[in-house]
Amino acid sequence: MLTCCPSDVSGTRVPPPGTSRPALVARRFSMITTVSERVQHELLPRVSKPNRYLGNALHAPHKPLAEAEIKMLMAFPDAFEIGLSNIGIRIIHHVLNQRPEVAAELVFAPWPDAEAEMRRRGIPLFSMESHAAAAEFDVIGFSLQYELQYTNVLNMLDLAGLPLRTVERDARHPLILAGGAQAFSPEPVAEFVDAFVIGDGEEAIHRVVDLVKRGKREDWTRSTLLRRLAHVDGVYVPWGYETRATVEGWQTPVARPGFPSRVRSVWVTELKSEYYPAAPLLPIGEITHDRLSVEIMRGCTRGCRFCQAGMINRPVREKPGQQVIEEVLRGLAATGLEEVSLVSLSSTDHTQIVDQVNALADALCATRVQIALPSTRPDNVPVEVARRMAAQKKGSITLAPEAGSQRMRDVINKNHTEEELMASVATAAREGYTGAKLYFMCGLPGETDDDLRAILDLAQRAHRAARAAGNASFRITVSVSPHVPKPHTPFAWAEQVTTAELARRLGVLRDAARGKPLTLKYRDAETSLLEGVFTRGDRRLGEAVEQAFRRGCRFDAWSEHLRFDTWMEVFEDLGIDPERYLAERSPELDQPWDVVQSPVTKKFLVREKVRADRAAITDDCRLEDVCFSCGVDECPQRPWVKQPHEPVDLPLAQRAATAFGRRARRVHGPEHRRVGGAAHKAQGIATSTRFRIEFVKDAAMRFTSHLDLMRAWERALRRSELPLAFSQGHHPHLKMSFGPPLPLGYRSRAEVFDLEFSRPPGVDLQERLDAVLPEGLQVLRFRPILFKTPSLMSQLEGASYRVRFPRAVQVETGFAPDALASCLARRATELEARRHVLVRRQNEGTTREFDARPSIVTLDVGSEDDAPVLDCHLRFTPRAAVRPEEILLELLPEADPRGADVERVALWSEPAGRRMDPFELLTPSGEGVARSHGTPS
Numbered sequence: 001m002l003t004c005c006p007s008d009v010s011g012t013r014v015p016p017p018g019t020s021r022p023a024l025v026a027r028r029f030s031m032i033t034t035v036s037e038r039v040q041h042e043l044l045p046r047v048s049k050p051n052r053y054l055g056n057a058l059h060a061p062h063k064p065l066a067e068a069e070i071k072m073l074m075a076f077p078d079a080f081e082i083g084l085s086n087i088g089i090r091i092i093h094h095v096l097n098q099r100p101e102v103a104a105e106l107v108f109a110p111w112p113d114a115e116a117e118m119r120r121r122g123i124p125l126f127s128m129e130s131h132a133a134a135a136e137f138d139v140i141g142f143s144l145q146y147e148l149q150y151t152n153v154l155n156m157l158d159l160a161g162l163p164l165r166t167v168e169r170d171a172r173h174p175l176i177l178a179g180g181a182q183a184f185s186p187e188p189v190a191e192f193v194d195a196f197v198i199g200d201g202e203e204a205i206h207r208v209v210d211l212v213k214r215g216k217r218e219d220w221t222r223s224t225l226l227r228r229l230a231h232v233d234g235v236y237v238p239w240g241y242e243t244r245a246t247v248e249g250w251q252t253p254v255a256r257p258g259f260p261s262r263v264r265s266v267w268v269t270e271l272k273s274e275y276y277p278a279a280p281l282l283p284i285g286e287i288t289h290d291r292l293s294v295e296i297m298r299g300c301t302r303g304c305r306f307c308q309a310g311m312i313n314r315p316v317r318e319k320p321g322q323q324v325i326e327e328v329l330r331g332l333a334a335t336g337l338e339e340v341s342l343v344s345l346s347s348t349d350h351t352q353i354v355d356q357v358n359a360l361a362d363a364l365c366a367t368r369v370q371i372a373l374p375s376t377r378p379d380n381v382p383v384e385v386a387r388r389m390a391a392q393k394k395g396s397i398t399l400a401p402e403a404g405s406q407r408m409r410d411v412i413n414k415n416h417t418e419e420e421l422m423a424s425v426a427t428a429a430r431e432g433y434t435g436a437k438l439y440f441m442c443g444l445p446g447e448t449d450d451d452l453r454a455i456l457d458l459a460q461r462a463h464r465a466a467r468a469a470g471n472a473s474f475r476i477t478v479s480v481s482p483h484v485p486k487p488h489t490p491f492a493w494a495e496q497v498t499t500a501e502l503a504r505r506l507g508v509l510r511d512a513a514r515g516k517p518l519t520l521k522y523r524d525a526e527t528s529l530l531e532g533v534f535t536r537g538d539r540r541l542g543e544a545v546e547q548a549f550r551r552g553c554r555f556d557a558w559s560e561h562l563r564f565d566t567w568m569e570v571f572e573d574l575g576i577d578p579e580r581y582l583a584e585r586s587p588e589l590d591q592p593w594d595v596v597q598s599p600v601t602k603k604f605l606v607r608e609k610v611r612a613d614r615a616a617i618t619d620d621c622r623l624e625d626v627c628f629s630c631g632v633d634e635c636p637q638r639p640w641v642k643q644p645h646e647p648v649d650l651p652l653a654q655r656a657a658t659a660f661g662r663r664a665r666r667v668h669g670p671e672h673r674r675v676g677g678a679a680h681k682a683q684g685i686a687t688s689t690r691f692r693i694e695f696v697k698d699a700a701m702r703f704t705s706h707l708d709l710m711r712a713w714e715r716a717l718r719r720s721e722l723p724l725a726f727s728q729g730h731h732p733h734l735k736m737s738f739g740p741p742l743p744l745g746y747r748s749r750a751e752v753f754d755l756e757f758s759r760p761p762g763v764d765l766q767e768r769l770d771a772v773l774p775e776g777l778q779v780l781r782f783r784p785i786l787f788k789t790p791s792l793m794s795q796l797e798g799a800s801y802r803v804r805f806p807r808a809v810q811v812e813t814g815f816a817p818d819a820l821a822s823c824l825a826r827r828a829t830e831l832e833a834r835r836h837v838l839v840r841r842q843n844e845g846t847t848r849e850f851d852a853r854p855s856i857v858t859l860d861v862g863s864e865d866d867a868p869v870l871d872c873h874l875r876f877t878p879r880a881a882v883r884p885e886e887i888l889l890e891l892l893p894e895a896d897p898r899g900a901d902v903e904r905v906a907l908w909s910e911p912a913g914r915r916m917d918p919f920e921l922l923t924p925s926g927e928g929v930a931r932s933h934g935t936p937s
């Protein structure tokens, strides 16, 4: 349980003699009273990737929480880079923020290092944007996409200081919602979640918010709110259901009086533009899917019998091609991203996919933006699409035959033939792809060892097909995942093979792969076992989730964090046999997930199960223009109601996107600006294509790494629409070179890079850059590079830093300001007098020692605003360039140097003994200066 320090205890600046260090630290905490300040000063300097918690994404709405009637916190129980890659949470975040009375923010699972620091310091779970305590929100809505994220849900509730179970919470606590794919089998986490939204959330979330708002105005009790929520379409309130054991031994929910016996999932009839932000969030930190993701279609009617996503997302709703093109162009203009992904369960099934790819390839070729189709079927890679995409980027194509033999493909209804797969591979090979990743499953119902061997045989024939198409270096990677039977599919009642049997079948695959020119990869059996337990699990498993969380399980989806032994101990202690959850079940009996009615009926699923047993295929209703009555109400794909889209019109889409893109530009004050554009006209600005640019990286960006900073600049440059120059080759890059990296946590008023344009950019260069830069970056000055000049990195010899000591650090040292200044001065003099200064640096698990003395030029103690400051002038010595915080460790061992405020104030070189800045090095007197020293480390 968290213990937050009382905020009404005031501390003195200088602690009395004899005060212990823990007491000092506790007193320092008490000076900082808001969660936001504590996150900034105490947490961010001490975690490995502070960008995960910054909330500085471009286009984040930042609605004032204090003015919002309803505060919603959208939570993703995994790391920031996974969570912000999810389209669903972005959509709901956007949809909610469209309501004037609602402010919605985001939160992701704190990484273990951040969790440890938060618990140590009593910092509660907080939102990304405002750094507000999660418990202050009216609703916390979890996006549940994967079974192995459940312990993170509990950890986040606990870090928020909230009771874990619905029955322990009341109207003072936030309402805990959950949605996403796992809401379709909610029982393992039913005791922790107040209400599940089943299906598409775009419209359902409004109905929930309306009730929460009414409940708040009318002061409803929590039970009143839950009772009313239970009657909202698509909302399941587990509290209204007791459980009863079936003859198979599973706990199934039974409605209490006043609650519906089953809850039907909901779906939106069209993918309206208003669901998608015109200016998508652009995080400064890198995320897993670091590209513009544009949903082009939802649902799939191919009818693969193992695929839950295909069943629960029916019917298919295609976004018109024209809308897709407009959203892509608008999104790219707003973000400057280098890649766009046309997202759906099966992108090449969109009826206008060829028109879309052609139009986008035409529109984007000048900007070198790549187009990606993340999911393509093995049988329908259109030649034209493959050609247009391979023309941009020659990577691997990903195809999912899922099974090796035709018989097995018929069982699972993966309705394609070997000839179609070979044709797709040959097309990809011919069009310049470097290889194919082929995805298969093992452990499918009715699978034999011959079916397993057929996987490798098929992959080998694909390899031959690629060679026959003239691509001798084409590589085939076979990736095999264990089959986990999913609820709401025709295989929902099938047996999942045990861990021992799975190991045997993987052995068969390994033997079959020997001697073949293929790479075989497979997923581990432990993860599959846990997935299998929870995906068809009942309410009893809630106790197991809580016990696993209490014993330290977190991030179970990450192999390096999965504590499988702990999970097995938990199951044993609770008397749960995990492998029993893998057993075959009877479709005649109720199952734990049957309380949820997916878009397709059980009758249809059972019919498909019977057809699977006979290896009989069922066609795609959309392609064959026939309806198999799968159960979708008012299905828009039925042949007699289906409507074609308008043709794609690229110029029209470009005009629409351009009209939208005219938005107010940022205007910076003159405080940092050193030289205006007009002053440079005489120096060749109107004709030059190469420029040196100096910029400020202020406090808002201090926790941004050098790589993230470079990426932020590249995207800002793309947004500026300046005439950028790109390198040649398959992966074109902007022609820019940065100065020495700034350590994480430092700010700077002296960052610099060189940039090349394809033609002179115009005299308003500075204004155009400032207009698109994220908060925390601002151009200080720029100058054309008129002479042949060595690279920036080779020119610079050293840097100067100013170190300031925030009050919390001063208190930590135990010195009054005057005493701190004199102590610093004395110790700096002593350090400068030493012949050697040994520094021990740890980096990614390795420790390196070096003598930092040659790197230290001078250390000067001064004052600024009546507070002591330390100016460090440091040289970039090869592999031994000392950093200011390492000097601080020597000078002030009493304090944690990570709390200091370090600013780089100058970069310099000293040709002929005269210190020159990077701009003076561009003048005739500095021309050609290159240092002979090493690189800053």
Ligand code: SF4
Pocket (backbone or CB within 6 Å): 301, 314, 315, 316, 621, 622, 626, 627, 628, 629, 630, 631, 632, 635, 636, 637, 638, 639
């Ligand atoms: S209702 Fe008919 S047309 Fe619609 S998805 Fe189901 S089978 Fe296909």
